[in-house]
Amino acid sequence: MNFIADSMLGNLVRWLRLLGYDTLYFRNVEDWKLLEMAKGDGRILLTKDLALYRKALKKGVTSVYIESSNVAEALALIAKKLGIRLRFDGDNTRCPLCNTLLMIIPKAEALHLISPEVSRKYDVFWRCPKCLKVFWQGNHWSTIEKILEEANTLVGCGH
Ligand SMILES: [Zn+2]
Numbered sequence: 001m002n003f004i005a006d007s008m009l010g011n012l013v014r015w016l017r018l019l020g021y022d023t024l025y026f027r028n029v030e031d032w033k034l035l036e037m038a039k040g041d042g043r044i045l046l047t048k049d050l051a052l053y054r055k056a057l058k059k060g061v062t063s064v065y066i067e068s069s070n071v072a073e074a075l076a077l078i079a080k081k082l083g084i085r086l087r088f089d090g091d092n093t094r095c096p097l098c099n100t101l102l103m104i105i106p107k108a109e110a111l112h113l114i115s116p117e118v119s120r121k122y123d124v125f126w127r128c129p130k131c132l133k134v135f136w137q138g139n140h141w142s143t144i145e146k147i148l149e150e151a152n153t154l155v156g157c158g159h
Helices: 007-018 031-041 050-058 071-082 107-113 116-121 141-156
Strands: 003-005 023-025 044-047 063-065 103-105 125-127
Touching (some): 050 063, 103 107
16 A cells, blocks of 8 residues: 655654555645646545545545544554554565665664664664665654554554
8 A cells, every 4th residue: 555645744654654655755746746646656645635635535536634633643544544554564664764665784784874872772773775874773662662552552442
């Protein structure tokens, strides 16, 4: 399942990429262009704009209207509507910046790209083959897990 999101959903986009979903995002893009890309590419349009949502439905583009600014609620809504899985899978995760599938790299390969402190604390590293950025499950990881748990709970309890 592939997505395209409107410019108001930058935060949600990073989450979907983390979860491995191919998600296009542009900071500045006109509505007609979003609709055209969604249709041409068979992508599901995620939008915070009710007018755009209605336009999408009229054009036969599958769309989810994201009312909430809370990312756990937004993820839960998408999961309920489309049945996506809200679990992190290290073999299927995408660059939050450019949407490219990340590759797990050996620690030795990451060493010259990270600080000594990071290398002391972490053993698993990912690298984006396109923008070459290196990622690891840093201090913020527990927050990520908490939010995913919260989203999965919301999916389960029918809100
Ligand atoms: Zn990248």
